[in-house]
Amino acid sequence: MEKLVEMKRITKQFPGVVALKDINLDVYPGEVHVLMGENGAGKSTLMKILSGIYSPTEGEIYIEDRQYKHLTPEISQEHGISIIYQELSVIDELSIMENLFVGRLPEKRVMGIPVINKKYMMEKAREIMRLVGLNRSPMTMVEGLPISEKQLVEIAKALVWNTKVLIMDEPTSSLTLDETQNLFEIIRNLKKQKVGIVYISHKLDEIKQIGDRITVLKDGAHVATKMLCDVSGKEEIITMMVGRELKDKYHSTCCENTDHEEVLFKVENVSRADGKVKNVSFELRKNEVLGFAGLVGSGRTELMNVIFGAEKMNCGKVYLEGRELKIKNTYDAVKKGLAYLTESRRETGFFDNFEIWKNIAMEESLRTSKWSGAYGLIDENAEKLEAQKHKDQLNIKATSIHQNITELSGGNQQKVIVGKWLAADAKIMIFDEPTRGIDVGAKSEIYKIMRELVEQGKGVMMVSSELPELLAVCDRIVVFNEGEIRAILEGKDATEELIMHAAT
Numbered sequence: 001m002e003k004l005v006e007m008k009r010i011t012k013q014f015p016g017v018v019a020l021k022d023i024n025l026d027v028y029p030g031e032v033h034v035l036m037g038e039n040g041a042g043k044s045t046l047m048k049i050l051s052g053i054y055s056p057t058e059g060e061i062y063i064e065d066r067q068y069k070h071l072t073p074e075i076s077q078e079h080g081i082s083i084i085y086q087e088l089s090v091i092d093e094l095s096i097m098e099n100l101f102v103g104r105l106p107e108k109r110v111m112g113i114p115v116i117n118k119k120y121m122m123e124k125a126r127e128i129m130r131l132v133g134l135n136r137s138p139m140t141m142v143e144g145l146p147i148s149e150k151q152l153v154e155i156a157k158a159l160v161w162n163t164k165v166l167i168m169d170e171p172t173s174s175l176t177l178d179e180t181q182n183l184f185e186i187i188r189n190l191k192k193q194k195v196g197i198v199y200i201s202h203k204l205d206e207i208k209q210i211g212d213r214i215t216v217l218k219d220g221a222h223v224a225t226k227m228l229c230d231v232s233g234k235e236e237i238i239t240m241m242v243g244r245e246l247k248d249k250y251h252s253t254c255c256e257n258t259d260h261e262e263v264l265f266k267v268e269n270v271s272r273a274d275g276k277v278k279n280v281s282f283e284l285r286k287n288e289v290l291g292f293a294g295l296v297g298s299g300r301t302e303l304m305n306v307i308f309g310a311e312k313m314n315c316g317k318v319y320l321e322g323r324e325l326k327i328k329n330t331y332d333a334v335k336k337g338l339a340y341l342t343e344s345r346r347e348t349g350f351f352d353n354f355e356i357w358k359n360i361a362m363e364e365s366l367r368t369s370k371w372s373g374a375y376g377l378i379d380e381n382a383e384k385l386e387a388q389k390h391k392d393q394l395n396i397k398a399t400s401i402h403q404n405i406t407e408l409s410g411g412n413q414q415k416v417i418v419g420k421w422l423a424a425d426a427k428i429m430i431f432d433e434p435t436r437g438i439d440v441g442a443k444s445e446i447y448k449i450m451r452e453l454v455e456q457g458k459g460v461m462m463v464s465s466e467l468p469e470l471l472a473v474c475d476r477i478v479v480f481n482e483g484e485i486r487a488i489l490e491g492k493d494a495t496e497e498l499i500m501h502a503a504t
Contacts, residue, residue, distance in 0.1 A: 001028050001029065003062070004027050004196040005026065006025075006026040006062040006063075008060050008061075009023075010022070010025075010046065010049060010056045010058070011057045011059055012042075012046075012057050013057045014407070020045055021221050022059075022221070025225075027197075030192070031213060032210050033197065034199050034228065035047075035214075035217070036201070036214060036215070036216050036240075038241055038409075038441050041218050042221075043169075043217055044200070047167050050071070050083075050165075050198075051073065051076050051081060051082075051083040052070075052073040052075060055069075055070035056069075063079045079165075080164030081164070081165045082167065083158070084155055084158050085169055086200075088147070088150050088151065088154060090142050090153050092142050092143035093141075094141070094142060095141055096134070096136060096142060096156075097139060100138075105121075106124075108120070121138075124160060132152045132155050132156045132159070132183075134149060134152045148175055154171075165198070167197075167198045167200075168197060168198070170200060170202070171183060171199075172206065180206070187199075202440065202443075204234040207228065207237075211228045212228060214226055214227075216237070216240040216241055223240050241440070264321060264427075265284040265319065265459045266284070267283075267316070267317075269316045269317070270303065270315070270316030270317075272302060276299055276483050278483040280485055282478055282485065284428070286459075287454055287455075288474075288475035289450055289454055290460070290461045290474065291461075291462050291463075291464065291470040291474030291478065291491075293464070293467065293503060295481070298483070300432075302483070303480075304340065304430050307333075308330055308430065309330045310330050320428065321427075339424065339426030339428065340430045340432070341418065342432050343432040350405050350413065350417055350420075352404075352405060355401065355403060355404055355405070356387060356391065356403055356405055356408075357384050357402065359405050359416050360390055360420050361383035361420075384401060387419070388401055409442075410438045411443075412442075414435075414438060414442070414446065415445070428459040430461050431461070431462045432462075434446050434464070435464070435469060443469070451473075467496045467500075471491070471495070475490075475491045476489065476491055477489045479502035486503065487502035489502075
């Protein structure tokens with residue numbers, strides 16, 4: 001069978017870093033080629049070369065019997081190569097329909113004059129939206145959509161045109177179980193249409209369901225390419241990814257009993273005016289990680305936004321160490337010792353035009369400033385020393401603290417965000433989907449950091465859609481449904497079945 005695309009001996013060097021070394025990858029019609037590796041292994045860099053964002057330092061790319069030393073985004077699109085990025089690239093200020101056609105508006109001629117063919121756009125948008133299970137009007141503004149639906153808009157964007165090779169970078173990171181199964185059905189239909197799919201994922205349970213072949217990268221080098229039917233199981237894949245066996249990917253050291261521990265943080269009868277949070281009360285005790293489970297839209301993130309001052313509290317009270325907090329806005333929350341690692345790193349987690357040290361130093365500068373951050377002295381040398389300390393402490397893989405944060409892998413970006421809040425000396429740390437889109441090795445490090453924070457006397461709350469990680473990491477689990485708490489389960493007694501029963 002003729003290959004849709006073949007990459008040969010691809011090498012990519014950045015200043016001081018060899019991101020890829022002598023990589024081969026090919027894609028056949030109607031197959032799902034899974035691409036795996038730890039964060040920083042080179043997966044996204046390789047796909048950016050295929051989509052024309054980066055040019056390889058060495059190597060060739062073959063498409064339809066044509067050889068290229070490098071591609072451009074235009075050439076890549078002409079050959080039907082589409083990419084769905086892990087970090088969302090939808091434009092909030094546009095409608096769903098406008099997002100689907102942005103940069104490539106279809107035209108028709110009226111009396112010889114080219115005009116935008118809005119009728120075609122509307123019909124095509126409805127067709128593609130039905131295909132991906134997005135039950136909205138095409139004119140719905142993207143700004144108001146939850147992250148899970150923005151992800152579906154990203155997928156729809158890639159399918160509007162005559163796609164031959166579809167690159168999916170962590171496509172299920174924001175999807176519920178039902179939405180994920182819907183995506184898999186879309187993929188199966190695309191396979192029948194002879195579309196070749198490169199599927200990047202860290203969810204080991206997914207790839208056996210959907211994949212045909214697997215290629216593993218490590219530190220920019222090729223480890224293996226195998227038929228998935230020849231792979232014995234998850235442990236073999238993990239061993240290929242990390243170069244060693246991980247018998248214990250993470251074992252929680254949860255406290256046996258926190259019932260008698262001092263209450264560190266308390267939420268009492270908190271509600272939002274829009275009804276997305278209704279009369280919520282809970283306590284966070286010392287020496288525990290408190291987990292929050294529930295389906296997408298159940299109210300978990302909405303509650304965290306209220307606690308952190310990003311959304312207005314309609315009624316209720318919040319206490320830290322027995323003292324009521326009056327939080328007016330997010331700046332106020334930072335000043336009073338709260339930290340929030342949001343579910344969308346790229347949108348709200350860091351400044352993508354800043355170096356690592358500036359991102360780490362930012363919140364501490366705000367915390368010690370006056371007049372809502374407008375006034376305060378800055379000591380750059382002290383900030384750089386602090387940033388270096390947290391880079392070393394968190395084992396952030398970067399050439400230096402002067403590297404731009406966008407050049408780091410997802411897991412290392414997450415560590416920079418943790419470093420930012422450690423530098424700000426926050427007392428309560430809220431982690432919202434902290435391991436989304438990062439590999440098993442980096443996940444284990446994030447879990448370890450959480451437990452170390454608890455041992456240092458800080459409070460940790462974790463929102464996650466990954467039930468296994470909630471069960472592994474948390475001492476207690478708060479289960480949400482329709483804006484309300486349905487159950488609070490002790491970690492030692494909780495099971496996936498109990499959580500899902502309460503969540504639904």
